[in-house]
Amino acid sequence: MNRISALIKKEFIHFYRDPISVSLIIYHFTLCVFLCGYCWVTDAKQLNTIVYDMNRSSVSRDLIDRFMSTEYFNLYSYAVSMKEVEDAIDQASVRIALIIPADFTRNLKDEKPAKIQMICDGTDGNLAGQALGFSERIVASFNEDIVIDKLQKKGIDISQLPGVDNISRILYNQEMEGVYYVVIYHIVVAGLIGGLLLSSTALVREKERGTIDQLMVTPTRSWELLLAKTITPIFISLLATVFSFLVVFHFDVPCRGNPAEFFLFMAFFLIGITGIGICIGVFCSNMLQAILLSFAVWFGGIFTAGIVTPIDNYVPVLKSIAQVIPTYHFNIASSGIFQKGIGISVLWPEALKLVLTGAGLLAIGCIMAYREFRQ
């Protein structure tokens, strides 16, 4: 027991004597989350729109108003020619163009389909897709008003027609504040890189300096050394998570669940991550390799975990990969605790999966490290 506590103490001294690790960890847990909270919000809002209204009637103006009164579109300018529209999109000064042809009102009167055209800059498929979705909603409600009007003239009340009346409710984040989720998952992302970097560099540092041989000749056992190398990164990352809560306060992200449970899940999550970190540490022989490989694993961990994209979108192989990656379960748990206000009583399957995959990964890491020590 004495030996283990001495080893853990040694690891802590290594950490705080190394300004690089300290600043990297603080950077990832605070500044990085902060930057992403400001910039990584992908909701389509106030998209610049150019309008080419060839019809110039009260009906077309009403339709344009309906577009521009939403928060999604922002009137950039009125065009007077098609050339102007094309140039504006080519130079990327607008993303959306709304074109109302000259025969718009005549077609409406003649009961012919009155077409209006919308041109989207499709380079950013996400924004274009959202813009199309919103415009379809706007046009649908415009249509509804026209149809109700027409039916009334024919003496039919709209309530005499069947239809679906959907009462939609957003749960958990009623105000639809995009930054909440961004901040929360960036803490997950920070935990991932923190655990990987700390555990892989702790091992590589000893290899680079040759101190691992000195440790081998002391009475410490390999498992004691590995235990110290596992506990310290977990503890430091948990400590750094406390700093992340500064960003949480800055963006006023509500924590509806129990923050202590979030830390518990973070600890479960870090078990597996430290395991992967030890594998990296065994494989690499210098710091550069360890850092590059940690970041490579980090990318994989973020993108295959359904953080940014729901895993339903993935190809089947990736869906099953996501199941064994701790990040996936931790992400569900963290947004559950923060936004849905649930705790371990609901999330116990996630906790179990985190602990099981974590134990597996840590076992692999330790076996690899153990074999290397033997040599």
Added chain:
Amino acid sequence: MDINRIWTVMKAEFLHIIRDPISLIISLVMPLFMLFLCTYCLSFELKDLRIAIFDMDKSVESKRYIQALDNSSCFKVNYNLLEYDDAFNIMLRGKTRCVVIIPTGFSRDISSNKPAKIQTFIDGTDTNAALNIGNYLSSINASYSYEIANEVLNKQGLYLNLQPVKLVPRVWYNQSLREFTYSVTGTFSLAILGFIPILSALAIVREKESGSIQQIFASPIQSYEYIAGKMSPYVIMLSLDFIFVIIFGLWWFKLPFRGNFLPICIATFFNVFASVAIGFFISTLTKSQLTAMLLGIIFTLMPSFLFVDALISIDTFPVGWEAVSFLFPGKYYTTIIRAEILKGTGFMDYWKDALSLLIYCFVLFSICAVIVKKKKI
């Protein structure tokens, strides 16, 4: 300028690089790895999203409505709930992001020509997905309503156009609205700025640590020759690597290619040059390899995600943050390759970005040479 001297420095640096084959392999393979990850796993459109249904009505009409939901490309009815409370349980566990509840009386309302109420719950934790779900649902509901209303009107002998205004969307540069095109082109730029500076940041600082830089100062070599010689192995190897990655990406993801290939190669060369130069700049300022790596990670790896217009459009940033992106060469590069690959517009559309990239390379190269010349190391 003496080519021989540059050549000698180049050979020495090349030996340094291949002496650490693992780092070299990671850096060369990394772009491909990122390309696959970003394109296969990063998409904001919804496909086959698992939704849950609580059908209290269990009638022909409600079955027809569920069928309409299931047939759409974005939803897949995965859970049939038996109790109301399950709707919340299943959402809490994150098994689904949308629950549709069809109350009893759905079929009665429809057959007696009344609007039938349904309720949906949408998980708002991820707002992007929630907005998309809302949009898809409302368009499915609208077309379903038109369909059944039209049937009733037709029976009464009334033929009315229920969709008088029709929106004809046209998506430019990306007809099928595949996000592939966006993320593939973005990843090229992301991978260049993300990893090259960390690698090249070690070049000069390595000599500082071992003290061999003093020998350089004592030799007749000029500072710009020294920088040029040290940079060239990185620039040559990595530009070739990235040109290969671009060709591979265009072929594998079957991207429409509308422009010329030569401008892309030239732009890639200069962007790699600029990224290597960022690393060298860091290298001239720092005293140890670890600090250099740290600064590389902080100033290039993380910002490359945000500020090169790769995965997030810069114009959605809050005011002021846009300006930060001008500090990164990736922003100019992204504009150039998107213009060439997706838009096929000519040089006149992006000459400003091309010029900025050139100036960027020149300025950074000169700064590095000046710092080395002053021996402020």
